[in-house]
Amino acid sequence: MKLFNANFSPNALRVRAVALELGIDLEVVEVDLRAGGTKTDEFLAMNPNGKIPVLQDGDFVLWESRAINSYLASLKPETGLYPTDAKARATVEQWSNWQAIHLGPSMQKVSFERVMKEKFGMGTPDQAVIDGELKNIEQFLAVLNTGLEGKDWIAGALSVADFALASTFMYRVPADISLDAVPNVAAWIERLEARKSWQDAYAPVKALLG
Numbered sequence: 001m002k003l004f005n006a007n008f009s010p011n012a013l014r015v016r017a018v019a020l021e022l023g024i025d026l027e028v029v030e031v032d033l034r035a036g037g038t039k040t041d042e043f044l045a046m047n048p049n050g051k052i053p054v055l056q057d058g059d060f061v062l063w064e065s066r067a068i069n070s071y072l073a074s075l076k077p078e079t080g081l082y083p084t085d086a087k088a089r090a091t092v093e094q095w096s097n098w099q100a101i102h103l104g105p106s107m108q109k110v111s112f113e114r115v116m117k118e119k120f121g122m123g124t125p126d127q128a129v130i131d132g133e134l135k136n137i138e139q140f141l142a143v144l145n146t147g148l149e150g151k152d153w154i155a156g157a158l159s160v161a162d163f164a165l166a167s168t169f170m171y172r173v174p175a176d177i178s179l180d181a182v183p184n185v186a187a188w189i190e191r192l193e194a195r196k197s198w199q200d201a202y203a204p205v206k207a208l209l210g
């Protein structure tokens with residue numbers, strides 16, 4: 001299986017980490033986004049959105065990182081990363097969707113303003129955007145902190161939802177997003193980041209951040 005990837009992307013990070021957690025060997029194809037690598041006819045034929053990550057499994061092509069992770073984990077049901085029980089699976093979907101729609105975009109906007117703009121020479125940070133999104137993040141983190149009360153993992157057992165959520169935190173240190181007020185979140189992210197799968201998936205990001 002091939003994964004079309006970019007190392008700075010949280011969406012790609014969650015797929016690399018889940019594949020490693022599952023013991024699925026992916027051939028990682030690095031796509032140069034800044035050179036238009038996602039806008040070629042060949043790439044757009046795979047993903048008309050012109051975005052990574054994309055998974056290619058023979059003739060089967062899949063985009064959207066959380067769908068890719070559900071597919072990969074479904075190939076290894078014995079791991080329980082994408083549970084088959086209806087309620088457990090719905091809880092995993094609940095947190096994965098919440099990450100995609102609520103927490104993720106706010107964290108990404110602050111990371112873009114505070115980290116990516118400087119890294120890639122894309123102008124000065126917009127303080128109004130940062131201030132607005134930090135308010136949203138404060139509310140979202142409180143929700144996640146409550147969700148993690150008394151639990152090691154967000155859906156009870158380790159699942160693709162933990163990886164969906166965790167990738168959102170990949171720039172929290174350079175983006176100066178504090179977890180001091182949300183101890184359950186701080187302990188959970190440390191737990192996840194201690195996993196070998198995460199450390200291996202994160203290694204290219206570390207190299208990028210210097």
Ligand SMILES: N[C@@H](CCC(=O)N[C@@H](CS)C(=O)NCC(=O)O)C(=O)O
Binds near residue numbers: 006009011012064
């Ligand atoms: N919802 C998508 C988002 C994918 C996405 O936004 N990918 C970004 C990198 S983080 C991208 O490829 N951007 C290239 C572009 O927009 O030209 C997913 O989860 O896979």
